[in-house]
Amino acid sequence: MSGKKVLIIEDEAGIRMTLEDRLVAEGYEVESRADGVKGEEAAVEGRFDLILLDLMLPERDGLAVCKNLREAGMETPILMLTARGTNLDVVIGLRQGADDYLAKPFDTSVLLARMEALLRRAPKTDAASEASAFRFGPFVLDRTKGELLLKNETVPLSAQEYRLLDFLCARAGRVISRDQILDEVWGYDSETTTRTVDVHVAKLRGRLGESEFPKHIRTIRGRGYKFVQ
Numbered sequence: 001m002s003g004k005k006v007l008i009i010e011d012e013a014g015i016r017m018t019l020e021d022r023l024v025a026e027g028y029e030v031e032s033r034a035d036g037v038k039g040e041e042a043a044v045e046g047r048f049d050l051i052l053l054d055l056m057l058p059e060r061d062g063l064a065v066c067k068n069l070r071e072a073g074m075e076t077p078i079l080m081l082t083a084r085g086t087n088l089d090v091v092i093g094l095r096q097g098a099d100d101y102l103a104k105p106f107d108t109s110v111l112l113a114r115m116e117a118l119l120r121r122a123p124k125t126d127a128a129s130e131a132s133a134f135r136f137g138p139f140v141l142d143r144t145k146g147e148l149l150l151k152n153e154t155v156p157l158s159a160q161e162y163r164l165l166d167f168l169c170a171r172a173g174r175v176i177s178r179d180q181i182l183d184e185v186w187g188y189d190s191e192t193t194t195r196t197v198d199v200h201v202a203k204l205r206g207r208l209g210e211s212e213f214p215k216h217i218r219t220i221r222g223r224g225y226k227f228v229q
């Protein structure tokens with residue numbers, strides 16, 4: 001696994017330095033940051049093959065960092081380091097898009113084995129192009145072209161329908177309120193109401209051929225919508 005780039009986001013200097021030394025000795029290229037905000041920035045700016053992310057971090061905790069990176073479409077494997085080791089944290093971490101976790105204190109050889117497993121699993125293709133194509137059912141949302149494809153044919157969408165679909169796809173599996181959709185897809189200054197969201201969701205369902213039985217864009221009663229991949 002030599003030559004792979006690893007980002008360590010860990011505030012405890014002792015652990016950070018020990019990990020740096022060991023990973024460099026193993027042939028990894030290593031960068032590290034000591035808080036969540038700087039860590040997230042580094043993750044976005046650099047091209048890393050793997051991120052070691054501490055859960056309890058100053059400025060922004062590991063769960064938020066993980067969530068933000070996944071929402072931004074980043075698919076780099078993330079291994080969470082948790083001091084708490086409670087099942088709940090682990091479950092939340094994995095839901096936010098972490099690929100694996102290790103409870104502290106851990107044996108470095110165990111960490112190295114887990115890292116190697118994640119690096120083997122990581123897609124060989126360029127992470128950016130993977131993230132730019134989102135597949136659901138028979139559809140592909142091609143973010144590079146800004147188009148929705150069905151069996152390589154473009155599905156006609158208005159600009160607003162595309163924006164709404166892109167927004168929902170980026171948050172697949174999570175319930176999103178109408179207000180949140182309105183704020184983020186239409187903008188804070190918008191004069192539109194949440195009814196507008198419902199109208200566009202109905203149109204989008206029509207485009208997907210699921211007006212009668214919504215398969216991908218589900219209504220969650222009293223809460224909003226959830227995109228199901």
Ligand code: CA
Nearest residue numbers: 011054056057
């Ligand atoms: Ca910590």
